[in-house]
Amino acid sequence: MTGKGSLNHNSRKFHAKNTDPNRTHWNVEYCNEDIKDVYHELFDDALKRYNDKQTRKDRKIDDYYEKIRSGKQEKLFHEVILQIGDKDNMGSETMEGQLAAKILDEYMKGFQERNPTLRVFAAHLHLDEATPHLHIDFIPYVTGSKRGLDTRVSLKQALSSLGFKGGSRSETELNQWVQSEKEKLAMVMRENEIEWEQKGTHEPHLSVLDYKKKVREQEVEELTEHKNLLEHDLHDISECVDEIQKEKEQVEKERDAVIKKTEVLEKRFSALNSKAGLVDSHAREYGYYPEEWLPEAGTLESAKSYRKRIFPLVKKVANMIQALYSKYLELKSKNQKLSDRNLDLENRVDRLREEVSVIKKENVALLNVSYDMDRVVAVLGKNKVKEAIEVAKHLEQANAKQNIKKKRIDRDGR
Template sequence: MKRTISVMTGKGSVNHNSRKFHAKNTDPERSCLNVEYCNENIKDVYHELFDEALARYNEKQTRSDRRIDDYYEKICSGKQEKPFHEIILQIGNKEDMGAKTEDGQLAAKILDKYMQDFQQRNPTLRVFSAYLHMDEATPHLHIDFIPYTTGSKRGLDTRVSLKKALAELGFKGGTRSETERNQWVAAEKERLAEIMLQHGIEWEKKGTHEKHLSVLDFEKKERAKEVAELEQTISGSKEELSDILHQQITAGQETEQIRKESEAIRQEVSKLSATNHLLKEQTETLTEDKEKLLSENEKLEKQQKKLQQEINKMVQSKEVMERNIHAYDEDVKWQLAEPGALMSAKNYRDKKALPLVEKLKEVVKNLTIKCVQLMEQSRKLTAKVDGQQKHISRLTDKVMEQNDTIDRLQEKVSDLGRLERHLGREQVQSIVEQSKALEQAERAMKRPKRAFEMSR
């Protein structure tokens, strides 16, 4: 017996999957046959996965506007990553594996076994909701998961990323048709096919001509195929448009519609070309800034060494002072001698006591001056250290801002690369040259008009 395997990407409606409401293609009387593997609150799972990394990230921020209060809300409001992903798996179709038939029961058994080791097999895809549905035309499995990566150098060290999560599972992106996701889906199909074979079912591979879960899912898949075909048509149309543009410019027979379409492409290419030029300038600026930062860092290290030397001198001065103070306690010359047997009080005062008091006054005066000097040195050193800390903080903020700028510019370069892959590098360069020629022609047409107006 042979059966097809269908793996689709769903929008991820947890309420629908848990049957908090019923769609037209479900049979509520058979919903009791559905299997719930897990149904966790996605926000709780986000706290479990990312709270510690979020705390570490926020601790490093010196600016309040860079702190993240709620990572889940940030991902939902952003455009780079989806908060979670869903895949839907099915064996056969409603004609050969209907949910009410024995073959449908066998399909449910195979899908159940497949689900048992899904999380263990995909540790970087945190499953928070999973259901086996038996109340539709064909048994099928919904799996909702949060892809995440650890050890990231940018942003949170643990963050949401489908590309990185799949890369950690061993799937490296290649061509447009061999993305990380496509490679992973292919591997999951192979795993499902192994379980099917254990139950006497061989995988019938039909390329893209698969049977589907239901009329609704069939329509979704058809729409996805239509979108893919439209993308190919658009890609081909762009190449055709470029050829038509070149021919029309050469022959001087441009139509209004072609001018509008070529203008849109020209603006896009000009924008990306300007971005590329800006990226080069920014790269040069960042290189210079990096060299300046390295130079300033060396200066700071030298200043730090100098400060440490001065502090060591202060410590040595303190040790010398402590030894001198100890000498005042034990040295004979700092002790008041006993009066002689026949020495009068006046003679004892003038010859013994007063000279010692004068010496002590001189010592106290020198120590006071030294203490004032040391306090002033300490104040200056503290001010220097504070100034260096503030300077380091400013440099850190500047480096982080530059990293953000690099990320944005890299995204623009990626956009230019996408355009080159659609149209071809030579075609893009040709359009850029044509755009420059059109701009020069427009400027040339405007110059006589301005000269004429000035002459009037």
């Protein structure tokens, strides 16, 4: 069902020997987008977010498409090929072949909705070969990733988000998903009164030697995939350590900034207290001993003349007192706000200190994990580490089978 994928062949930019150009116009092209454009659509925003967080230039990624194309951890895209019957019972030029094409067409229409994390960019139904068959090319991706780009290429995680959880070696996410899609196709077949004849999985037409060779090739491929996943995890741990270090530095900068703001506020607070003291000084000057600054009336001066002479001075004092009181209220309000702000900043400094302490501990733990992995590889060598992992996997599988067997015995005993 799965294939390597040849986009130019699928879109008939060139014809192979097994195609009939006279029937190419029968083919159906559901979509045929440029894969680079789709990569930009899916990952550009995540790539920007990732690069913005990097403090080291060598950690930044210029082109995510090229990174995946030249890397070994993930494929650029995946392809599934679906066919019903063969040239003897479902030939493209027969009525049965047309029915097969109809079934494949119905299956294709629900594929993207059923698999939202597998972005289909090219899909072709071929009727110019011996038997109708469907090519679906897609990019598997995951969102909300905690490592690397928050939206990144990952077949394992894309299928996991669809509900397929890996188990034993034969029950990988991919194998489970392929079986599920076969059952979806079988359901469409039944709706069109065609029954799915499931053939044996041991491929009896292969010789024993060829079959064993094929099994070994599958094992090597799975081991290589597992190795790539381990390397990917180590890379992600390293990136995580860098991100925590960056976050730690940012928190320390914020803490220093808060401390500086606190010092500035304390100076302003002190200045306001000085101004408040000036208000008190004016109040004492004009409030407690008025006889010291009010002029006395002359010996023969009338009350009317005295009031006329003293009124400007009293008015001046009243205006000054009113202005001073308004300034006092203003300074009192500012003083309270600055006190509240100062308290808030002190609390924030305490919280930031606690966060720095937690981040330091996490940083040390992650560094220890990374160093331990390096020590294991240095002492045992990469081959020994891989062998140990394989032994552990076989033990896990054996235990799993033993548990299943035990559950069956318990169930049958009941």
